Amino acid sequence: MARTAEKVRDLVAEDPEMRDAVTALLDHEGETIEWRDVNESLTSGQWGRLIEKGVLEEAGDGFQLADPDAVREGLTGDDEAAYEGGSDVELPDDEESSWTTYDKAAGVIALVMMSGYYYHPIRRTVGPAIDILLGPLNGLLPFFVVVMVLAVCTGFWTSIIQANLMDFDKMSVYQERMQDIQERQKAARERGDEEALDRIQKEQMEAMGDQLGMFKMQFRPMVWIMLLTIPVFLWMYWKLGRIDRGVELVLPLVGHTHLKDTIGGFMPAWIVWYFLCSMGFSQIVRKGLGIQTTPT
Template sequence: MARIEERVRDLASDPEMREAVEVVLARAEDGEVKWTDVRDDISSGQWGRLIERGILEDGESGFALADRDAIEAGLRDPDADTTGDATTETAGTSDDDEEEDSSWSLYDKGAAAVTVLFFIGYSYGPVRSVVGQAMDVVLGPLQAALPLYAVIMIIATVTGLYSTLLRANLMDMEKMSEYQEQMQELQERQKAAKERGDDDELDRIQEEQMSAMGDQLGMFKEQFRPMVWIMMLTIPAFLWMYWGMGFRGGAGAWSGLQDIVLPLVGQVTWSDNVLVMPAWIIWYFLCSMAFTQIIQKGLNIQMSPSSS
């Protein structure tokens, strides 16, 4: 119930709401409390806000505390458990910093740097040639043994597999779900505050939305982290195909390639433009999307955060 503790701590920043929470805690018998038990001590607006934030839930005869331990923990001063010495405070700060930086490791940053170097190959011929020739050592025998459409299907399948596994293992879906839940909660509170004309609450919500922009940046970092590794592994295969087909001034090492028949388009050569992109890129994306969906279903891996 970490969310309950966080919400209570947010409410407790307002002295009046802190007092309201304490009153509800004191009056709750067997974990439940009725409006008639507290109406002389707290306002209807405070009561409604406790229900709106999920501190109080529907009970058998009234409203039940969502989690007494979490509520009491939210009322406590987060610094109360410290011994007061600078060592403890420094340790806590270090843990926070470590948690903040832990999402991108040194390896992640190294992968990002390598990816940037590979990106240069799209516009700089010498880099494209070096990468293409290096990849040809691995993929060349495959291209010599199979038609190009089959080679691209295999590449699309492999990229779909490691893309799925990297996203599943490098993205913290639980954290992203918390981000989404937080933003959804703010939107619901904002809508409710507008309906009842509570300008003070709207101001508080706006401040929370400004603070939540840091969380949105954290969500973006979580989403982009696996993309760095995916691009680092995928771009060399693309540069190899650029090099082999002579695209953008590549070496054009492959000759006598058979035409391909694309859905809704018909027979085209690999270098023909289809929807402003070469046919071989269109074929790769079609294969990649199809095989990625099959892999995700087969491995039962969810690629989007689910709100609880």
């Protein structure tokens, strides 16, 4: 309701004649109307703006007011107060986005293992430990097939973690608030209200802190994803040091290549193969399980 009222205020601020146009539409509350039914009260441009803003919505063969009570509130409310009051979007409790002790522990472990890419003792420790689990699989299958299997498993793990730890509803709230600020800023700029612009700009600076909340929500599942993928990568890195260069495969746009070869002069072929498999199977998993990956 608050969003519709805000939209009506914005429209009236942009075009004062819009107040009479919207008032005329309220006379047809609950009715399905077309522009020809009200063309004496509002122009086609005003009609189009009301549809564009969502104040009018489709209903059968015509249109009707999406929320008459909110429209009425938008007309009767004080336009200046609407901009002084700040955003109507209620932000989620930041405490709910805080990391638990387990999240922090997972992050520390992931960072320690990440150093194994450069610190050989960690790689030489993690590699043989993971080999206890993956060694038998590598004994049954060619290494490039093992890489594909691991890509599928880590892709599945990533999808499940994101589905359970990423709160897309909260992310939508953060994005909605930023959009709300931008819309009010645009309306204030169009009507030349410098005081409102100053207030909105201050609110915009304060809202930059919301980005930290979004970052915390996005990075929390990342540490759990890394907790599995980093040991897998360290094992593959360690194992490749013990595999002959003769392991060959065919990559799209590249053709025949060896796992230890580099593509483009810098990217190892086995990493390219891993990411191709991971991205492809991850999409299949997400589609199959109906896992949401973006804010609504």
